[in-house]
Amino acid sequence: MKVLSKKFFRQIRQAKLQFFALVAIVAIGTFFSTGLTAISGSLSSYIEPYYQEYNLSDAIVYFDALPAEAVQSFLQIEGVKRAEVRQVLEMSVSQSEHSAKLLVHTIPLHNEINRSALVEGREPGAGEVLIDSFFAEANQLKVGDTIQLVHQKSEWNLMISGLCENVEHSFNIEDASMVLPDRETFGVAYLAEESLGQAVYNQLLIELEAGFALSDVLPQIEATAVKYPYQYVIPKESMSSYQAIRTTIDNNKVLSFVVPLILFTISSIIILISLSRLVDSQRSQIGIMKALGVSRKTILYHYMLYPITSTFFGSGAGLGLAYFLFVPMLDDIGRRTYSLPGYQVSLSLHSVFLPLLISLLFGCIACYISTRRILKQNTMELMKPKSVKSAHRLALEKVPQLWSRLNFTYKLLLRDMSINKWKLLAGSLGVMACVILMVTALGFRASMQQMMQRTKDMYSYDLLIHSEAELVEEVLQDQVAEISFLTKLNLQLTDYEKTRFEFLVLDPSTSHFRHFDEDHHSVVLRDDGLILPQSFAKRHDISPGQEIRAVLIQEDGTAQELRLHVAQLSAQYTAPKIFASQEYLRKSIGEIAPNGMTVRIIQGDIASIKEELLDRPEALSVSTSEDVQLRISNLIKQNNPVFSIFILVAIVLSFGAIYTVSTINIQEQMRDLAIMKVLGYSRKEIYRLLFNQNFLITTIAIFCALPFCVLSYGQVVDALRASGQMIPDQLHGLTFIGGAGITVLITVITNQLLKLPIRQIDMAESIKQFE
Amino acid sequence: MKSIIQFDGVFKTYQQGEVKVHALKDADFQIYEGEFVIIFGASGAGKSTILNILGGIDRPTSGRVVVDGDDISQLSEHELTNFRKEKVGFVFQFYNLIANLTALENVAFASDGLADVFMPSDILGQVGLADKQHHFPSQLSGGEQQRVAIARAVAKRPKFLLCDEPTGALDTVAGITVLNLLEKLNRQDRCTVVLITHNPDLLPMADKVVHVQDGEVREVSLNESRKAMKEMELS
Ligand SMILES: Nc1ncnc2c1ncn2[C@@H]1O[C@H](COP(=O)(O)OP(=O)(O)OP(=O)(O)O)[C@@H](O)[C@H]1O
Numbered sequence A: 001m002k003v004l005s006k007k008f009f010r011q012i013r014q015a016k017l018q019f020f021a022l023v024a025i026v027a028i029g030t031f032f033s034t035g036l037t038a039i040s041g042s043l044s045s046y047i048e049p050y051y052q053e054y055n056l057s058d059a060i061v062y063f064d065a066l067p068a069e070a071v072q073s074f075l076q077i078e079g080v081k082r083a084e085v086r087q088v089l090e091m092s093v094s095q096s097e098h099s100a101k102l103l104v105h106t107i108p109l110h111n112e113i114n115r116s117a118l119v120e121g122r123e124p125g126a127g128e129v130l131i132d133s134f135f136a137e138a139n140q141l142k143v144g145d146t147i148q149l150v151h152q153k154s155e156w157n158l159m160i161s162g163l164c165e166n167v168e169h170s171f172n173i174e175d176a177s178m179v180l181p182d183r184e185t186f187g188v189a190y191l192a193e194e195s196l197g198q199a200v201y202n203q204l205l206i207e208l209e210a211g212f213a214l215s216d217v218l219p220q221i222e223a224t225a226v227k228y229p230y231q232y233v234i235p236k237e238s239m240s241s242y243q244a245i246r247t248t249i250d251n252n253k254v255l256s257f258v259v260p261l262i263l264f265t266i267s268s269i270i271i272l273i274s275l276s277r278l279v280d281s282q283r284s285q286i287g288i289m290k291a292l293g294v295s296r297k298t299i300l301y302h303y304m305l306y307p308i309t310s311t312f313f314g315s316g317a318g319l320g321l322a323y324f325l326f327v328p329m330l331d332d333i334g335r336r337t338y339s340l341p342g343y344q345v346s347l348s349l350h351s352v353f354l355p356l357l358i359s360l361l362f363g364c365i366a367c368y369i370s371t372r373r374i375l376k377q378n379t380m381e382l383m384k385p386k387s388v389k390s391a392h393r394l395a396l397e398k399v400p401q402l403w404s405r406l407n408f409t410y411k412l413l414l415r416d417m418s419i420n421k422w423k424l425l426a427g428s429l430g431v432m433a434c435v436i437l438m439v440t441a442l443g444f445r446a447s448m449q450q451m452m453q454r455t456k457d458m459y460s461y462d463l464l465i466h467s468e469a470e471l472v473e474e475v476l477q478d479q480v481a482e483i484s485f486l487t488k489l490n491l492q493l494t495d496y497e498k499t500r501f502e503f504l505v506l507d508p509s510t511s512h513f514r515h516f517d518e519d520h521h522s523v524v525l526r527d528d529g530l531i532l533p534q535s536f537a538k539r540h541d542i543s544p545g546q547e548i549r550a551v552l553i554q555e556d557g558t559a560q561e562l563r564l565h566v567a568q569l570s571a572q573y574t575a576p577k578i579f580a581s582q583e584y585l586r587k588s589i590g591e592i593a594p595n596g597m598t599v600r601i602i603q604g605d606i607a608s609i610k611e612e613l614l615d616r617p618e619a620l621s622v623s624t625s626e627d628v629q630l631r632i633s634n635l636i637k638q639n640n641p642v643f644s645i646f647i648l649v650a651i652v653l654s655f656g657a658i659y660t661v662s663t664i665n666i667q668e669q670m671r672d673l674a675i676m677k678v679l680g681y682s683r684k685e686i687y688r689l690l691f692n693q694n695f696l697i698t699t700i701a702i703f704c705a706l707p708f709c710v711l712s713y714g715q716v717v718d719a720l721r722a723s724g725q726m727i728p729d730q731l732h733g734l735t736f737i738g739g740a741g742i743t744v745l746i747t748v749i750t751n752q753l754l755k756l757p758i759r760q761i762d763m764a765e766s767i768k769q770f771e
Numbered sequence B: 001m002k003s004i005i006q007f008d009g010v011f012k013t014y015q016q017g018e019v020k021v022h023a024l025k026d027a028d029f030q031i032y033e034g035e036f037v038i039i040f041g042a043s044g045a046g047k048s049t050i051l052n053i054l055g056g057i058d059r060p061t062s063g064r065v066v067v068d069g070d071d072i073s074q075l076s077e078h079e080l081t082n083f084r085k086e087k088v089g090f091v092f093q094f095y096n097l098i099a100n101l102t103a104l105e106n107v108a109f110a111s112d113g114l115a116d117v118f119m120p121s122d123i124l125g126q127v128g129l130a131d132k133q134h135h136f137p138s139q140l141s142g143g144e145q146q147r148v149a150i151a152r153a154v155a156k157r158p159k160f161l162l163c164d165e166p167t168g169a170l171d172t173v174a175g176i177t178v179l180n181l182l183e184k185l186n187r188q189d190r191c192t193v194v195l196i197t198h199n200p201d202l203l204p205m206a207d208k209v210v211h212v213q214d215g216e217v218r219e220v221s222l223n224e225s226r227k228a229m230k231e232m233e234l235s
């Protein structure tokens, strides 16, 4: 047996790259599986105790105003364990250059629900505030610093007593349109009730008794709540943070199973064909071993070494890659995404068992299938030369006009392909997976870039200044090229979870804002109604022509209930806003004076002008159109590593598939190729035979991949949509051609690598052997 | 008569790890145009090595091999390929047909792209396989396969027909058919034939016999009057 295993390893060494390709595919499968399991595993093992310890609320009831005594009536409901009231306000941080906002919460007395996890410092006393540590870091704020918070012309100067995170804001985004939190512009803060002066409670936190579901107690909660100016109840399951984390855990769990399943299917098909070949070429040796009394089982085990070693090497490599490459990256992404204190993505060693098992199982089945046929034959049959898989005539040959025109290399190619359908399938599957990954990645990237371009088209001002007109004249003087006045207000949509939007009332002649639909056709602002963000309208089934109830909130905090007409929808990719013309505002609300302007300047550094303006106390806020683009470019940047991994995997897959299938081809057709050489066929013509075969595989794969590309790209877009992000969703023909082109390029490169083994074919050696 | 093949101090050495195997040691001989030559010797003597070098599918370690005016040991890869394509027809012991091509296609494949060649179907008719043109090699007997191989070798009207034990895997009757074919090609088409065998009974049918032993050419003997196939008694 020792001799046998020696021989086996010698054979592996001969097919080094082929074995390597196999190992690489197993490694990628393991890499993804363990990496994705690491995300869902780390997150779920972190989050449950975290929710427990800091007691995530089971529901939050929103009110306009709620007296403190009301808590008692909620506590009387059977199933409600605790209830706490608090006030939550969005405040702007006045010295921030990013016009940052903090969602400020008062901490209820004897706080038990949604407690903050202190990261640094201490609980806030009077005149102190606790802010979230990521916001602090992004804005360079430290414990001991004082910040000034502004809410409707009231100001508070508060000392930062500590940094914290809170369970209810573990995925802390400002609005649902954002894929990732922007720590510079949005954070959360907690302070003692007395620090705000007089608190007007607007939220009630509810914790249920164990064994009660929210649906059991919801009717009573709602019945109690209607006694007060009540808005709505948001159950835990609908809170954006809770939802986002659950979705991430679930999706990654599924993916960590599906991804290796696909990859290991490909690898086992490769094992199937390479082992079938190996076993075939060793049939007489198997015969001798059997004649010498080696049992069938022993021989089978011997071949099982192939899937077993490739699995172990592959899993090891995949695990290593995941550990050194994927986990630090995921950790980084995790930290940028979630506001969880001390959260770390960690790779659990036992997550390698699932992919290892699948790979082993698939590999061994493939091995069993490929060796079974030969092991079943008796010794006599094995000693005889193998009956060649007989070539047969193809359907195409029934059209002699066509067939006779075909070059011999094509005839050979087509016949070989029709005999070896498995090989064709394995190769095509690998390449298909490559095309799909490539097109999805490129498509996603193209969409992002399109988002960027379209956003640039929408906002063409240099500065959006929210301030009195005199200031602009004073600071900018003759630098202004074009100025356009607008009114910046807030609109809260009553029937849609009271979602708040920035409401910009524009001069219809302005060229600083342009509006487009999702196909980037221009939408012109009309005088008969609002332009609503399309993604929002879609999610809530709002269509043009509809009336909606809204509350208009002016700068001084005065609220006014209105019925407004939705005239049009526009595609907005970040920071969605509602637009209307000044004429419509006049008609439906009455005269409201402009409170800001957009400016295009002649020359000068926009950033420094912005600074200069912000230094003035009169300026409420200043933003540039680049601020909007920055959000998207951040999104693109954050997706870069994911994009690179997609491309890398695609390349390895298609290379692995094409290379293995080709080298097996060369080994199988070694004699035919040698005969071609003997007959005076040049190297070029022999290359062509094999290259055409690879191009055929690639072409078939590209065409078969097309519908899957659309599907897979759709999935990615849908996933983003589900999180509220609007994204251009057309998969361009050009993207597909790009992905296909790269795949062809990989084929060309693989082909170049195949030249060496072809060149090494020894004619004198090959013709000596009996088939 | 002018010499068309000339071996001049040809060495062929195989390096096998530490050991050097001398397959050919200082081989010298000449062959004239239109001759029927047999290379004769024991197994392992170096016969195939000579034929392979002669046909341009192997290169000598040193020495001159002049074939049809060119020293083929000096030819480039590309020139050597053309040399094989245009001038040489090979017949091997193990047929070496291409499994995925029919008999007819195998023949046509070898002369594809060359001018002034025999019609593949004619030549298959001549070897008695007119009715099996569209069979794949796996559907033919060994003798039939070897006849296809010969048809393949001669279809291009080669200057040299090189046969490495063409009857080795055949029974006597099939073997005789094949030898008859070779003789006919030599006599009627004036094709230079070089045949390897270790069957001494065949020697009388040659014009010249090159005796090889342990990588050396021991003797080149000439038959004053060569025997026709029908005069010979082969069993
Ligand atoms: N690739 C090779 N590597 C090493 N030695 C080789 C190689 N090919 C041939 N030889 C050696 O060269 C010598 C001559 O071989 P060759 O094939 O020419 O013999 P032969 O006369 O044709 O024998 P046979 O009648 O058995 O075919 C032999 O000793 C053989 O072992």
Ligand SMILES: [Mg+2]
Pocket (backbone or CB within 6 Å): B047, B048, B049, B164
């Ligand atoms: Mg030989």
